[in-house]
Amino acid sequence: MTHPSIPGTVAPLARDELRDLLFAGTFESHHQSIREVLLDPIFDPQPGLNMEQAGRLAYARSRHVHAALERPLQILANPRRLFALAEWPSLLDVASFSLLMVHYNLCLGTVFEHAQGRPDIAGLTEALDELTSFGPYMATELGYGNNVAALQTEAVYDRHSQTFTLNTPSVSAQKYMSYSGFGDIPKVATVMARLKIEGKDHGVFPFLIRLSTEAGLCPGIRAALCPEKPVQGLDNGLTWFDNVRVPRSSLLHGDMGHFAEDGSFLLGAGNARSRFLRAMSRIVPGRLCVASAAQGASRASLYIALRYGQQRLTNAPGTNDMPVIEYRSYQRALFSALASTYAMTLLLNEAKARFLNGTGEPAADVVSLINITKALATWDASAVITECRERCGAQGIFSANRIADYGSLLQGLVTAEGDNLVLLGTVAGQLLAQDWQGSLPLRPSRPRRLAEPEWLIAAMAYREHQLWLAIREEMNADERGYFEVWNDAMNPGLELARLRGERVALEQLWKASLHAQQDAAKAALSGLACLYGLNLLRRDAAWHLAHEVIDAGQALSLSGVIDQQCAALRPHVPALIDGFALSPELLRAPIAQDDYIQAFCKQVHANVD
The missing domain is CATH 1.20.140.10 (Butyryl-CoA Dehydrogenase, subunit A, domain 3)
Structure with missing residues (x-):
C-alpha cells in the first residue's frame, strides 16, 4: 500500500537565503548549536505523565540545555545568544521556555545587571551560573498583578545589624506564579520588595535570597502550588515571607544606591520612578525573549500544518486524492498566517537590532518598538497557532503533533512581561503626547x-x-x-x-x-x-x-x-517553510513526517506497512 508523501524539492540557495533572513544572519553562530541540543533523546515525547512528572521533566531538560551550552553569564553577555535560546527549547517542551528564561534573563540577569562580580554574593551567583540552583523571579503579587510598582512585599533595613527583614504584610502581597511549589529543588530567587529604612519607603528594589535547598524551603518561607494549567506542569506557586532575616548583601542595588562605611544606605541619583525602571530593567529584553518564543512556535506550527496539508488528501470534483493545500479556503487561512509570521519575525529582528545598537539604557523610541513588537508578535502567533490547529483537524488536537501545546504556551506569552493591551496603551499615550515624527504622509x-x-x-x-x-x-x-x-x-x-x-x-x-x-x-x-x-x-x-x-x-x-x-x-x-530551519527529526510530530500515516501508526503502536 502507498501513502501520500511530501512532493518535490527546494532550491538550497533560496532556502538558505530565507533562513539567513529569518535569523538575521546568525543561524550558524547563535542558533544551530541550541537546535542540535534538542535532538537528544531526553526531548523525545514521554506520554502519560501527570502534571508534576511533566514539570520535573522540564527541570531535567533545562539542566540538559544548560550543560550543553556556555554558562548563563556568558549568554547574558551576548544578548543575541539569549534571544536564540528563547526560540528553540519550547518547540519540544513548552514549560522549558519559562524555566530557562526566568532563570537566565530575569533572575540571573538582574544579578548580571546590578551586581556582577560582587564577592559578597559570589556563592549565590555561582549556584545560579552552574545551575546547581534554579532562579525564580518574584515580582508579581496576588493582589497587584502587572502593577509591580504597587507591590507590598517589604524589606526593612536595620543599620545596626546590617540586615534586612523580608516580610509579606498581607494576603494580597503574596508572590504569585513564581516557581516555588517544588520545595525540594534548590533555588535562589530574585525578589522584588519595597526598601524601607527608618520608616521611609524608598520604592521597589531587587534582593537575592536563598529560597530552598534539597531539604525544602528555607526557614520563614512558605509556598503553596497554584492550580494546574493545561500542558505546563510547572510548580507555579503562592509564596510568602514571614520576617525572613537576610544580610545586607542581598540587596542588588547597582547604581541605584550604595552603603556608606557606617552601614547606612544612600540612594543614587534620580527619583523613585527612575530607580524602579532600573530595578526592572530585565523586563525589556525579556519582552524580546517572549516575542522570540512566540514566533518560534508560530513557525513550527506552520511547518507542521503545511507539511501535513501537502499530504492530507480529500475528495474534489473529478478526483479523490486532492491535497487540502490546493483549496483556496485553506490557502487563504494558512498562507496569510505564513505571510504574517514572516512579517512579525522581521519586525522582531528590527526591534532586536535597534535594542542591540544602543548603549546603556534603551532609548524611549526603542522601548516603544519593543513593546509594540511583543504585543503584535504574541497576538499574531496565538492566531496563527489556532488556525494551524484547526486546519489540521483532529490531528491538531494531539500533543504528539505539538500545535495544541504551542497554543498553551501562547496563552502565557500574551501576558508575560507585560499585558499586551497595557503595553500598546503605553505606546499610544507616548505617540499622542509628542509631535508627529518624520514627513507627513499624503x-x-x-x-x-x-x-x-x-x-x-x-x-x-x-x-x-x-x-x-x-x-x-x-x-x-x-x-x-x-x-x-x-x-x-x-x-x-x-x-x-x-x-x-x-x-x-x-x-x-x-x-x-x-x-x-x-x-x-x-x-x-x-x-x-x-x-x-x-x-x-x-x-x-x-x-x-x-x-x-x-x-x-x-x-x-x-x-x-x-x-x-x-x-x-x-x-x-x-x-518558505524550509527557511525555518526545522525538520521532521527535530519536531518529532507524526503529521510533519514525510509519510504521516506510517508515522502516526507507529506513534500509537498500530499496524504499519
Whole structure:
C-alpha cells in the first residue's frame, strides 16, 4: 500500500537565503548549536505523565540545555545568544521556555545587571551560573498583578545589624506564579520588595535570597502550588515571607544606591520612578525573549500544518486524492498566517537590532518598538497557532503533533512581561503626547493594482497619520478630566499603536524582498509582502473607502485579489517553510513526517506497512 508523501524539492540557495533572513544572519553562530541540543533523546515525547512528572521533566531538560551550552553569564553577555535560546527549547517542551528564561534573563540577569562580580554574593551567583540552583523571579503579587510598582512585599533595613527583614504584610502581597511549589529543588530567587529604612519607603528594589535547598524551603518561607494549567506542569506557586532575616548583601542595588562605611544606605541619583525602571530593567529584553518564543512556535506550527496539508488528501470534483493545500479556503487561512509570521519575525529582528545598537539604557523610541513588537508578535502567533490547529483537524488536537501545546504556551506569552493591551496603551499615550515624527504622509493616488507593496505601505502610513490627527483633535477639544478624555481615546489609541507596528513589519518584509539575491526568494518574499498588506487593507477597507483611498469597486475586489495572491504564492510554500530551519527529526510530530500515516501508526503502536 502507498501513502501520500511530501512532493518535490527546494532550491538550497533560496532556502538558505530565507533562513539567513529569518535569523538575521546568525543561524550558524547563535542558533544551530541550541537546535542540535534538542535532538537528544531526553526531548523525545514521554506520554502519560501527570502534571508534576511533566514539570520535573522540564527541570531535567533545562539542566540538559544548560550543560550543553556556555554558562548563563556568558549568554547574558551576548544578548543575541539569549534571544536564540528563547526560540528553540519550547518547540519540544513548552514549560522549558519559562524555566530557562526566568532563570537566565530575569533572575540571573538582574544579578548580571546590578551586581556582577560582587564577592559578597559570589556563592549565590555561582549556584545560579552552574545551575546547581534554579532562579525564580518574584515580582508579581496576588493582589497587584502587572502593577509591580504597587507591590507590598517589604524589606526593612536595620543599620545596626546590617540586615534586612523580608516580610509579606498581607494576603494580597503574596508572590504569585513564581516557581516555588517544588520545595525540594534548590533555588535562589530574585525578589522584588519595597526598601524601607527608618520608616521611609524608598520604592521597589531587587534582593537575592536563598529560597530552598534539597531539604525544602528555607526557614520563614512558605509556598503553596497554584492550580494546574493545561500542558505546563510547572510548580507555579503562592509564596510568602514571614520576617525572613537576610544580610545586607542581598540587596542588588547597582547604581541605584550604595552603603556608606557606617552601614547606612544612600540612594543614587534620580527619583523613585527612575530607580524602579532600573530595578526592572530585565523586563525589556525579556519582552524580546517572549516575542522570540512566540514566533518560534508560530513557525513550527506552520511547518507542521503545511507539511501535513501537502499530504492530507480529500475528495474534489473529478478526483479523490486532492491535497487540502490546493483549496483556496485553506490557502487563504494558512498562507496569510505564513505571510504574517514572516512579517512579525522581521519586525522582531528590527526591534532586536535597534535594542542591540544602543548603549546603556534603551532609548524611549526603542522601548516603544519593543513593546509594540511583543504585543503584535504574541497576538499574531496565538492566531496563527489556532488556525494551524484547526486546519489540521483532529490531528491538531494531539500533543504528539505539538500545535495544541504551542497554543498553551501562547496563552502565557500574551501576558508575560507585560499585558499586551497595557503595553500598546503605553505606546499610544507616548505617540499622542509628542509631535508627529518624520514627513507627513499624503493620501496616495488610487492604484491600478492593489497588490503593490509600496502603495500598501503608503496607504497604511496615511491611515496612521490621519488616525493620530483625529485622536489628538478630539482630546484637545475635550474639557473633561484627564482620565475621562484618555479613556475615550484608549481604543483608537490602541489601534494607532498596532497600526504603527504593522506598517513597520510590512516595510521590513518589502525591504527584504528588494534585497533578496535569489530569484525564488525574491518572488516568495514579494508575494508574502503583497498578501500581508492586502489582508490589512481588507481589514480596514471601510476606513480606506470612507477616506477615498480606494473606491467601491476596489473594496469589493479585495477578496478575489487575495485569492489570486495565494495562488501565486503556492509554488513558493516549500521553500518558505524550509527557511525555518526545522525538520521532521527535530519536531518529532507524526503529521510533519514525510509519510504521516506510517508515522502516526507507529506513534500509537498500530499496524504499519
